[in-house]
Amino acid sequence: MPDFLLEAAHGGVVAGVDEVGRGPLAGPVVAAAVIFQSAPSDALCQMLDDSKKLTARRRDAAYAELCRSPNVTYGLGAASVAEIESINISQACHLAMRRAVKRLGRLPDLALVDGKHAPQMPCPVKMVIGGDGISLSIAAASILAKVVRDRLMVRLAERYSAYGWEHNAGYGTAIHKNGLKNYGVTPHHRRGFAPIRAMVEAANMISGEAGEMAA
Template identity: 55%
Template sequence: MTEGPDFSFETQIGGRVAGVDEVGRGPLAGPVTAAAVVLNHEAIPDGLNDSKKLTARKRNALLETLLTSAEVSLGWASVEEIDALNIRNATFLAMTRALAGLAPVDHALVDGNALPPDLPCPATTIIKGDGRSLSIAAASIAAKVGRDAHMMALSRQFPGYGWEKNAGYPTADHKQALLDLGVTPHHRRSFKPVHNILYQDKYITP
């Protein structure tokens, strides 16, 4: 039987502990989104896990429960910030913004192996934390649901790219739509597939 995330990191640290995770590092379009979540240890929803292991319906249901039983904050970094700062630093910015949206916390548990600079509290990285810490798992769900909803809304403004299904990730259909329909204001110009389309004329021999 595969073990899921638990509350042991949070219990060991004590105090107000926030789990932090992000989604959207890899897409060609849309913002990067982070979430910070402080769980109520007396009302932890059943079924919290890495968002990638859950169905969309399960993620949505869990987020509804989290919004009534936990403290949830989302942070965003825009396409313009991604292009200006690079995706790593933009992700750090989104995480910092997510934490800033909470009442002060004693410690943050951050998914991955790198801490954003200038966090407002002490923090610890946990590799594959969304499968090990319940607070990070909750953050992964909040970030995923929030970003997917944002990309769904953008898909109605810019149909044809499949963002309602691919959330901006570089699927074959999305890349073909880039060639057929062109680059939108929501595409990341610093990402190679988009950059190459924008500047392809420079590579064509007269």
């Protein structure tokens, strides 16, 4: 379980930062930054862990507690599909993280960032590999980002119902791939990702061949 040791060891204002949505075929990247004004309560600590290890119900409960806690300051940031295609997924993740930190309303003395490749930040950065299972601040950030992104994909699924985004959050599940096969690519698909790029190229090739035949 994550703890508060890294935050307490620094002694200043420390933000935990994490992102979700690096791997899906569709949808934006979402990041969150979280500052605990003081060590979180035992009850809240028991609710926090790497968001991937929690059920949806437990994530929602932790999200609600984080949002209403006066001990928590948080910021959210995102990078759009267009930005992912323009600057690549790694840089888009870093962009979302910077936006989350800037929306805290105050610059932390240190950002604890999950992962091993340091993003450019307006404050000092300490990378923590597997940080969402180590630091309570990073775990909290992973939960906020995951819940916000999942809810966004549920809303998008109301308009694009063939891809199962309300269940797969844009990842390449069988339902999602079947939707792509039958209905093609939407504006929310990441065309730079290999499976989507292959579909677009195949469709363009077929369209070009059809145009040549018509001519």
